[in-house]
Amino acid sequence: MSAYHPLTLDEAIQIAQEIPNLFDEQSNLQVREIGDGNLNLVFHITDSNSSKSIILKQALPYAKVVGESWPLSLDRARIESEALILAYQLCPTLVPTVYRYDSELAMTIMEDLSDHIIMRKGLIEGNRYPLFAEHISDFLARTLFFTSDLGQNQQAKKESVKQFINPDLCKITEDLIFADPYVDAETNNFNAAIRDAVEALWADQPLHLEVALLRMKFLTSAQALLHGDLHTGSIFVTEQSTKVIDPEFAYYGPMGFDIGAVLANLALNYIGQEHWSRSEEARASYREYLIDTLRDTWSQFDTKFRALWNEHAVDPLAKVPGYQDLYMQQLLQDSIGFAGCKIIRRTIGLAHVADIDTISDDRVRERAERLALTVGRALILQHRQVTSFDAFIDTLEQATKGVQVS
Ligand SMILES: Nc1ncnc2c1ncn2[C@@H]1O[C@H](COP(=O)(O)OP(=O)(O)O)[C@@H](O)[C@H]1O
Numbered sequence: 001m002s003a004y005h006p007l008t009l010d011e012a013i014q015i016a017q018e019i020p021n022l023f024d025e026q027s028n029l030q031v032r033e034i035g036d037g038n039l040n041l042v043f044h045i046t047d048s049n050s051s052k053s054i055i056l057k058q059a060l061p062y063a064k065v066v067g068e069s070w071p072l073s074l075d076r077a078r079i080e081s082e083a084l085i086l087a088y089q090l091c092p093t094l095v096p097t098v099y100r101y102d103s104e105l106a107m108t109i110m111e112d113l114s115d116h117i118i119m120r121k122g123l124i125e126g127n128r129y130p131l132f133a134e135h136i137s138d139f140l141a142r143t144l145f146f147t148s149d150l151g152q153n154q155q156a157k158k159e160s161v162k163q164f165i166n167p168d169l170c171k172i173t174e175d176l177i178f179a180d181p182y183v184d185a186e187t188n189n190f191n192a193a194i195r196d197a198v199e200a201l202w203a204d205q206p207l208h209l210e211v212a213l214l215r216m217k218f219l220t221s222a223q224a225l226l227h228g229d230l231h232t233g234s235i236f237v238t239e240q241s242t243k244v245i246d247p248e249f250a251y252y253g254p255m256g257f258d259i260g261a262v263l264a265n266l267a268l269n270y271i272g273q274e275h276w277s278r279s280e281e282a283r284a285s286y287r288e289y290l291i292d293t294l295r296d297t298w299s300q301f302d303t304k305f306r307a308l309w310n311e312h313a314v315d316p317l318a319k320v321p322g323y324q325d326l327y328m329q330q331l332l333q334d335s336i337g338f339a340g341c342k343i344i345r346r347t348i349g350l351a352h353v354a355d356i357d358t359i360s361d362d363r364v365r366e367r368a369e370r371l372a373l374t375v376g377r378a379l380i381l382q383h384r385q386v387t388s389f390d391a392f393i394d395t396l397e398q399a400t401k402g403v404q405v406s
């Protein structure tokens, strides 16, 4: 097919048909555009004569959620496909298989995961995923360890840093997470009923100092190859399986940014449970499940990352006594700080989360939004003093009970 242009439905079918050894000659292909994210086109192509199906994801040269006034590099499609392929080498069961990448059309063809559900939707429906903490801690520990200077040759790593330079997508994060929510920016988008709380954040100098330090880390720390946008809308789940998708924000950054994204999005669902249509008992039980998942995610990550370090570290100073403990403590503090930033951006910034936005009762939604700001602020303010993951859980639980947390 010719030079880059957004594909039509018919063209998507034609491309699928031409992939060798996938659909046979008798196939009867059907296509739907199912993209519900902020940036790309996603075509779901199925053969009604067999059970075969694929996903074709194509980058647009601008941010879909805003329009052509926000141009974006098509190179992000290469970054996404290469990050998926690398993650597949490290954790083959935890990402979709990539069948093909086409640089001209900025398009990746991959395994269809429609037998899974996007985790954010699953959590909003009140489902439980008993293996999620085990799976996501595997994903985090293996991708972060083996792409860091601890787990790969330091000169090879520098080549890899070059491969994943991702300025446009990093700028989205730098602006939407680490700058705009703290000033009266045009991109902000918040409920008018919480303006007083938002204005208090705009004036909160001690908070701005902590955000500046976290932003500096995001800008300068090439610690490991990150997914870069690891929220529950980028994770497919079933009770038995977890698959991470959509690493187009991948770049070499601070590990805590990915861990913090997972923690923040579980916490946002916890906060969204302010609205609950079933019994109080059922709500308490679901929140307990989320707390267990949060605890297990951190503690299993900590255990697995240390085990990889003990067995596979290539850094000549990795075995220096005390280094690992200090490294893990710094990682915990970063994860908690970044989680706080992510909770605030999903409340004040351009892109929200359905866990809170879909609460239909205005007063309950306002309460949840205020709670999110309280939790996010408290996590950011305390992150450099944290010595145990209990601080994260205590902040979330106490703030929900209405106890002062900062
Ligand atoms: N491999 C896949 N299998 C099935 N559905 C997918 C797959 N990848 C994406 N999707 C669907 O497309 C939606 C948007 O995909 P995503 O990669 O998050 O796009 P964006 O980068 O625009 O956010 C997902 O929420 C999901 O519904």
Ligand SMILES: CSC[C@H]1O[C@H](OP(=O)(O)O)[C@H](O)[C@@H]1O
Pocket: 036, 037, 038, 039, 063, 065, 066, 172, 173, 176, 229, 233, 234, 246, 350, 351
């Ligand atoms: C202008 S992009 C806003 C927001 O959207 C991205 O998420 P997704 O690709 O999953 O839709 C990312 O979180 C960006 O910060």
